Amino acid sequence: MVSNEDIQKIINALKLYSTYDFTNYSERSFARRVDKILSDNSMTATQLSLLLSKDDAFLEKIVKDITVNTTELFRDVQTWITLKYQILPKLKQNKSIFIWHAGCSSGQEVYSMLILLNELEMLDQAKVFATDINTDMLAKAKSGIYKYRFNLGYLDSFDKVIKQNPYNYEDIKDVPYDKYFDINKEKDTIEMKPFLRDKIVFRKHDLVNDGNIFYSKFDLILCRNVIIYFNNQLQHEVIKLFSDNLYRDGHLVLGAHESILDPSSLGFERTKGLYKKKYNE
Ligand SMILES: C[S@@+](CC[C@H](N)C(=O)[O-])C[C@H]1O[C@@H](n2cnc3c(N)ncnc32)[C@H](O)[C@@H]1O
Numbered sequence: 001m002v003s004n005e006d007i008q009k010i011i012n013a014l015k016l017y018s019t020y021d022f023t024n025y026s027e028r029s030f031a032r033r034v035d036k037i038l039s040d041n042s043m044t045a046t047q048l049s050l051l052l053s054k055d056d057a058f059l060e061k062i063v064k065d066i067t068v069n070t071t072e073l074f075r076d077v078q079t080w081i082t083l084k085y086q087i088l089p090k091l092k093q094n095k096s097i098f099i100w101h102a103g104c105s106s107g108q109e110v111y112s113m114l115i116l117l118n119e120l121e122m123l124d125q126a127k128v129f130a131t132d133i134n135t136d137m138l139a140k141a142k143s144g145i146y147k148y149r150f151n152l153g154y155l156d157s158f159d160k161v162i163k164q165n166p167y168n169y170e171d172i173k174d175v176p177y178d179k180y181f182d183i184n185k186e187k188d189t190i191e192m193k194p195f196l197r198d199k200i201v202f203r204k205h206d207l208v209n210d211g212n213i214f215y216s217k218f219d220l221i222l223c224r225n226v227i228i229y230f231n232n233q234l235q236h237e238v239i240k241l242f243s244d245n246l247y248r249d250g251h252l253v254l255g256a257h258e259s260i261l262d263p264s265s266l267g268f269e270r271t272k273g274l275y276k277k278k279y280n281e
Helices: 004-017 027-040 045-054 056-066 077-091 108-119 135-143 153-163 232-244
Strands: 097-102 126-132 145-147 181-184 189-192 200-204 218-223 246-254 268-271 274-277
Touching (some): 004 056, 027 045, 027 056, 056 135, 077 108, 077 153, 077 218, 108 126, 126 135, 218 232
Parallel strands (some): 097 126, 097 218, 126 200
Antiparallel strands (some): 145 189, 181 189, 246 274, 268 274
8 A cells, every 4th residue: 555655745746736635535545546546557656746747637637536436326215215205395485496416426416316306396496506526527427428237226226216105105106217318228328318417507616625616505415425535624624614505404415424523513403314504603
């Protein structure tokens, strides 16, 4: 495994030659990514740092390689069931519903939200913003095209969230997949419908530096499976950013294995596995 000194060398080079600051990423997962990058490029940390100082395109590529982009349609079904039955219906009377997906990766989480909103007849009111640090992932998200065979599990999760009702097994809604996406088995693709794609505002955004770039507060912020890569200090700063930019009674949705250490100190109350903004400090 790469040494702490080498890790520091790379973090310093990135900081010096770009705006990216990985100082407060969790050490273990950052070291694993750097290890892989060094072995894929057959380089030492010193060689890598030198190239980062000279080649902007290489630097951007390395930043993309550092990020972990795994995602799915309706990832963690239970979270979507909570949103469907407990959280979203309470927003139905709002004239507008502001939603921010921070760390959206290739967009499956955002499309899951739009499909659910449409089923709840709430899509027209929704203003949906999606951000990520990785522009390759944002391009994929904008295209809304995913592999089909590799992602057969998407259909199962769609059925569980959209067609079935866990509180009443006899209540099954017949929602065809092609209401929302086209499956092309020959091309091996799932392609989201334009009426979903066109609804999303995608922007490059770095949670370490950029704050709220949307000049709006939010009813719902999803930042799932992102802060797991940050240390406690950065987690605290990012959660504070979300707290400052949620409306009272707005919700923050983290990943299934993520939590806030002391939610009340940041104005949150944990409820049904999500975080509800209670008051402004
Ligand atoms: C594992 S994916 C999570 C995708 C999706 N939210 C989900 O749960 O399925 C983590 C995403 O966080 C993004 N990310 C990492 N550091 C970031 C930062 N400082 N600012 C914004 N996004 C970041 C990565 O590029 C990656 O796409």
